[in-house]
Amino acid sequence: MARIIRGAALAGVIIAAVPGCRTAGSASPNTPAPAAHPDSAHGKRFTDTLSFDRAQYPSTYQRRPSPPILIRNATILTATGTEIANGSILLQDGKIVSLGTSITAPSNAVVVDGTGKFVTPGIIDTHSHLGVYAAPGTFAESNGNEATSPVTSQVWAEHSIWPQDPQFPLAQAAGVTTIEVLPGSANLIGGRSVTIHLVPARTVQEMKFPGAPYSLKMACGENPMRVYGSRGGAPSTRMGNMAGYRAAFISAERYRNRWDHWLTTREGDPPDRDLQMETLAEVLRGHILVQNHCYRADEMAQMLDLAREFGFHIRSFHHAVEGYKIGDMLARDHVAVSVWADWWGFKMEAFDGIQQNAALVQQAGGTVAVHSDSENGIQRLNQEAAKAMYAGRRAGIPITRDQALRWITANPAWVIGLDSLIGTLEPGKNADLVVWSGDPFSVYSRAEQVYIDGALMYDRGNPSTWWRTDFELGNEPVPGRDR
Amino acid sequence: MKPRVRIMVAVFLTALTASTAVTAQTIAITGGTVVTVSGARIPNGTVIIRDSMIAAVGGADVAVPAGATRIDATGKIVTPGLINASAIVGLIEVGSVDGTNETSEHREVAASFDVAEGIDPASVLIPITRVEGVTSVLMVPSGSFVSGQSVFADLAGSTIEEMVAKNPVAMHVSLDEGAKGAGQGARAGTLDRLRTLLNDAREYARRKADFQHAQMQPLSAPAAELEALQPVLAGRLPLVISADRVFDIRSALRVAREFHLRVILSGAAEGWEIADEIARANVPVLMVPLSNIPSFDALGARYENAARLAAAGVKIAIVSGDQGHNARLMRQEAGNAVSYGLPYDAALRAVTLSPAEILGVQDRYGSLETGRIANVVVWSGDPFEFSTGVEHVFIRGREIPLTSRQTELLDRYRTLPTRQ
Numbered sequence: 001m002a003r004i005i006r007g008a009a010l011a012g013v014i015i016a017a018v019p020g021c022r023t024a025g026s027a028s029p030n031t032p033a034p035a036a037h038p039d040s041a042h043g044k045r046f047t048d049t050l051s052f053d054r055a056q057y058p059s060t061y062q063r064r065p066s067p068p069i070l071i072r073n074a075t076i077l078t079a080t081g082t083e084i085a086n087g088s089i090l091l092q093d094g095k096i097v098s099l100g101t102s103i104t105a106p107s108n109a110v111v112v113d114g115t116g117k118f119v120t121p122g123i124i125d126t127h128s129h130l131g132v133y134a135a136p137g138t139f140a141e142s143n144g145n146e147a148t149s150p151v152t153s154q155v156w157a158e159h160s161i162w163p164q165d166p167q168f169p170l171a172q173a174a175g176v177t178t179i180e181v182l183p184g185s186a187n188l189i190g191g192r193s194v195t196i197h198l199v200p201a202r203t204v205q206e207m208k209f210p211g212a213p214y215s216l217k218m219a220c221g222e223n224p225m226r227v228y229g230s231r232g233g234a235p236s237t238r239m240g241n242m243a244g245y246r247a248a249f250i251s252a253e254r255y256r257n258r259w260d261h262w263l264t265t266r267e268g269d270p271p272d273r274d275l276q277m278e279t280l281a282e283v284l285r286g287h288i289l290v291q292n293h294c295y296r297a298d299e300m301a302q303m304l305d306l307a308r309e310f311g312f313h314i315r316s317f318h319h320a321v322e323g324y325k326i327g328d329m330l331a332r333d334h335v336a337v338s339v340w341a342d343w344w345g346f347k348m349e350a351f352d353g354i355q356q357n358a359a360l361v362q363q364a365g366g367t368v369a370v371h372s373d374s375e376n377g378i379q380r381l382n383q384e385a386a387k388a389m390y391a392g393r394r395a396g397i398p399i400t401r402d403q404a405l406r407w408i409t410a411n412p413a414w415v416i417g418l419d420s421l422i423g424t425l426e427p428g429k430n431a432d433l434v435v436w437s438g439d440p441f442s443v444y445s446r447a448e449q450v451y452i453d454g455a456l457m458y459d460r461g462n463p464s465t466w467w468r469t470d471f472e473l474g475n476e477p478v479p480g481r482d483r
Numbered sequence: 484m485k486p487r488v489r490i491m492v493a494v495f496l497t498a499l500t501a502s503t504a505v506t507a508q509t510i511a512i513t514g515g516t517v518v519t520v521s522g523a524r525i526p527n528g529t530v531i532i533r534d535s536m537i538a539a540v541g542g543a544d545v546a547v548p549a550g551a552t553r554i555d556a557t558g559k560i561v562t563p564g565l566i567n568a569s570a571i572v573g574l575i576e577v578g579s580v581d582g583t584n585e586t587s588e589h590r591e592v593a594a595s596f597d598v599a600e601g602i603d604p605a606s607v608l609i610p611i612t613r614v615e616g617v618t619s620v621l622m623v624p625s626g627s628f629v630s631g632q633s634v635f636a637d638l639a640g641s642t643i644e645e646m647v648a649k650n651p652v653a654m655h656v657s658l659d660e661g662a663k664g665a666g667q668g669a670r671a672g673t674l675d676r677l678r679t680l681l682n683d684a685r686e687y688a689r690r691k692a693d694f695q696h697a698q699m700q701p702l703s704a705p706a707a708e709l710e711a712l713q714p715v716l717a718g719r720l721p722l723v724i725s726a727d728r729v730f731d732i733r734s735a736l737r738v739a740r741e742f743h744l745r746v747i748l749s750g751a752a753e754g755w756e757i758a759d760e761i762a763r764a765n766v767p768v769l770m771v772p773l774s775n776i777p778s779f780d781a782l783g784a785r786y787e788n789a790a791r792l793a794a795a796g797v798k799i800a801i802v803s804g805d806q807g808h809n810a811r812l813m814r815q816e817a818g819n820a821v822s823y824g825l826p827y828d829a830a831l832r833a834v835t836l837s838p839a840e841i842l843g844v845q846d847r848y849g850s851l852e853t854g855r856i857a858n859v860v861v862w863s864g865d866p867f868e869f870s871t872g873v874e875h876v877f878i879r880g881r882e883i884p885l886t887s888r889q890t891e892l893l894d895r896y897r898t899l900p901t902r903q
Contacts, residue, residue, distance in 0.1 A: 136777055136782070324893075325899075328899050345576075345808035346578035346808060347578055348579065351577060354893050364899065376776065376804065380773075380819070383869065386870075387869050389869075390870050390872075394872045395893060442870075443867055445822070
């Protein structure tokens, strides 16, 4: 019940956050403009428009063509509260058309026998650095932290992503279909995220999820104070951290007001464009979601107060190893947590991590996503969810398989503002799904097929489907390679 | 020179005998599937523990001594305690707090460094690790070209002496990219450094009098380090060599041949590519199955490594990627090794008897047999499955409470305070 009420209360936020659905009459910086060429005869002449009115690094992603696909006789875990035994699911034109126990398919449909298999939505990771910290880990591929100033809201993760990161195929073969790539946590305000499909591409725009809202990465605690304090600068304390966020948002309030006024009147010269302030102003307008790296309970509470002070909403705390201590507050403020199953102790602010964190936050009515923040962990998010589910159950916290599945599908979809499109198996949703060899919460199960927008992108039994990045060329073909 | 004081195992044995005399007890674990590892599985088996040792293992026909504490394991799995053969549990408390890190003497050649006296028996990591079924670990030094000597310890005991079961176990050396500094930036330089060190240790032993009277060329390391290397040269102390890349592994095998050393490989991420060579050299491997991120140290890393090495006849011990706070995750590593082709029984062996054999403690650890130290775990099901919980842990015959700092945190916050 708590879940339903929360969803209803946030519906407005979700709609407002998807640019295509936005009803605001006034254009504002960062509104993706129509895709018309700037020099088009039908559009304004190039020199008549200003940069903020033009498309900002638009997605050029296109779903792969595919015949209709019918997967039948599988156990379908929908992440909507239902599981269908001996179920079938029909994918067509990139969407889920229907699912149930008796589905009629068009005659040209490719039929996949799912006997003994499990089908789930594609896995979604709210916290990844693939592409911005690419492998092999070298200075050249260390592109995740613009650690030159504690506030760098002007940087965009998509401008760092290397599409040839050989870690992308590994995650895809593990059933991950959509990830939010975030800047690192060196800075108080690290920059914009980007949400991408895990598909082979030449450019990041070919991976970028069309219409996905941006997020802003913020970070609490030890990282910013260590990075800047060790250089003799600010912040060097947690109170310095708080002062830093507040100063930035005070400036952003003024910036937003100046721009909102000009956008309404369009009189005179527009205010100076400042990318750092522009992103923060979009947060204040509710158009950019806030993803906040924050470990400790007391510090998360401070951030909830900060958000109230400036009138924005934190979409998810990330890592949140002490989320279980404040599950009530998280539920009250509709702030999700993106957590690990069992990481702890690698620094002071992670010392109180426990395996029941996810289960306890869930029990308190909060929204849980199990995230990776790791090129390794992203390859077994199903296993991480399994560990967190069973740790909860063993402690007497009743977590269902559907709830645990939501931790890596529907809930992360909400965290990144795409829950209307992905994260569950329902008619009309994007056809992102995984066929597993068995129960995805068993250590012995593996992703066998991965579909993105209705097209088979990975088939464990068919090497011709395996994504091999440019970087991987030139090595001896590996005998019996089996991802 | 003055040899370092070494924590002696004999001390522990004496202490153990003395302390358990008071609490001597007999425990009978009955009804479970007993996975002895060294022999066949025993359905409806019985394990009798007396004091710190396993007194009997067999079927339902094994007599339960009068007065024994009975543990009903019907429907459960009984295994030896898991052994993590590459851990720093007990040597670290908080990862980023250097003051709590006892794993490294920060110099390139630290052969004489013995981690034993840095073990904190009160570390909160110890209960957190053992309640997940890991009962013994190899506590390893790290961070240098020659990092020092490791210690085998049980995860119970109130003093270092009570915990340590074998010291030293091995000398630890790295040939990875991280050790290039010891070779002035070149891998060949690092190898040259290792050979020089071993040759100097040999010269030092042969000409001690000359060394003491400064009648010979300066050697490449102080006497304490050269002294510490003598058991390695004599083949009594294994040399654990960290190497992931094929050519680093081959270098390790080459040095082992040249100096007739007993070598154990650590890592060997690309080992599967030359599994036959490693098998022929009779070199065992401590490895992390879930290792597949390409680096220039291991472009060929892949999840099938465990299966391929084992299939070629290499003895493997499965360890966790995180040696400290999540050393407990070796279960998940082993389960994944199975899903990537390692036979199930081989995976179970790789977390119990194989590490015991590799570390030279198989006469006391790693299997459920009469006369072995009673490190025993009762699982609710398959030890590798996430759905399985640990139901009982015995270390040296004593049942360990399934509590830790983490269970205390859980209990404190299980119910949040209600206020308006």
